[in-house]
Amino acid sequence: MAPTELAATAAPAARGTPDAPPPAARRPRQASWRWRLRRDWFLLLLGLPGLLLVVLFHYVPLAGNVIAFKDYRPYLTVWEAPWVGFENFRVIYEGDPAFLNALTNTLVISLIQIVVVFPVPIALALLLNSLLSERVKRVVQSVLYLPHFMSWVVVVAVFQQLLGNAGLYNTWARAHDLPLLHLIGNADLFLPLITSQAIWKDAGWGTIIFLAAMSRVDLELYEAVAVDGGGRMRQLWHVTLPAIRSVIVLLLILKLGDVLTVGFEQIILQQAAVGQDASEVLDTYVYNRGIIDGNFGMAAAVGLVKGVVGLGLVLAANKIAHLFGERGLYSRW
């Protein structure tokens, strides 16, 4: 180790201790961590409650996944339950129809979210960005952000009141002899229903990140397009879209890393009305088999595989983000 490097590593820690000669390189370092511990114990104590909660509610449950390999019964503790190897994973490797149904539904809903739901905020942001009046823009934004803060219970309830059989539209349609809309509680239309709910709740909120990217565009670029004889479409294509490209790529990749997780609260609230064939996804499958049926081992096995695959997808998505030259995962909110 070169003396300059050593000095650089020791210096911030060894504040207040006299300069040690180079031959005794290890001793000041050791003394320094003890000295730092003695100096900082109270600081560590302040952080302790938060750290304990993080460990207790994020790391300790990881150990609970051992019941995926056990025959867990509610009257036994996790440690007493007998080992059963990969027995609980049978639904996965033998392809249990209910499990496959849940997997298919999850992937279909994820695909719809990427193809249909994802572009809506982009279009809305482009529209808002093209407005001339700042005031109109702000008012519209205030209105469109609002549903984001409603709980799923409220969103589902509002949709029922508007579109249910006794809801606003159908009552009105019945009075005027118009076709009725059987959207609520109809298994065939469950996908359009949850898609429209997702758009209603979060499309407005989703514009924020795109609007922020658009607001950083240098206005002279637009003028340059105009000077070169390009029209509004060229401004959109050559200036605005490139400005939000990196945000789009990033969000899309993160979405891809999350394909096994779809709106659990939203779906469990409406599952009774449409049945499990149409609405079972991996998360509701784990809930229904584990918490409701009491088959904890099997539910934990499915949850574990989902978690591991999910983690792999997140890390892979991050790798791809880096390949695209983006900053990746920690930009996530």
Add this chain to the structure above:
Amino acid sequence: MVTASRGPRLVNGMPPPHPVVRAVKGLVLLLCCAVVVVPFVGVVSTSLADQQQITEAGGYVLWPSNPSLDAYAAIFRGGVVTRATLVSIGVTLVGSLLSVAVVALLAYSLSRPGSFGHRPILLVVLVTMLFNAGMIPNYLLIKQLGLIDSWWALILPPLVSAFQVIIVRAFFMEVPAEIVDAARIDGAGELQILTRIMLPLSKAVLAVVALFQAVAYWSAFFNAMLYLNSTDKWPLQLVLRTYVVDNAAIGTDLPGEVVPPQQSLQMAILVVSLVPILLVYPFLQKHFAKGVVIGAVKG
């Protein structure tokens, strides 16, 4: 900046769009806003409407002809909804206050440059953003801790999250080192630096964290569904689900002789669950939007 002195005003080097284009844009946005606003107007109106009007409208009223607060009086006369509202308020207040306290302490202890062990501890906190142990292990943990059917099962698990710690820590780190050093020379300890310097300087960000948590506690229903067995401990969102989404009959659970229309009662419960959010909405909108952008840009 080049502005044309004669002729139409240029925007980004272009003349303003054709009036028809502007009209279409305006119409589309108006429609979007109506899709958001009309349902809420309907919810509030129905909660104020009387039986006759509800029967005539077939259930859902867009404007009450004879507004009355009977439905609100009925749900707050005691009974299920009153209790659930108090539970929700309690969980929300205790949860968000504890959360902001614990997050501030952890963020402060990780924000001092060169302090012992702050890098590994920060890593332990950050990595939790990457994984989730899963529903069943979480349930078993709550069970082992003896928290089933306790409100602490709703309060403790979401108390500290990596994202909040990052935000508050970033804020603490921006406080100029000179101020802290000066205080230290004057003999201030860590606790004094935190309470006299850091907290007063970061009121805004702490308020944002508290509100962020308050909205999450107020809106959460899944943890309550998972961990609370006794219906008399339920928070408002679960009651809302039972009465409004699952359409259970309400009248029998309410004391008093005059029972307002079912539909009004349902919508009144919905409004009660909306009011706190609407009250803090202007503040939320201003700061949450910033939070999303900070989260995206800084990380």
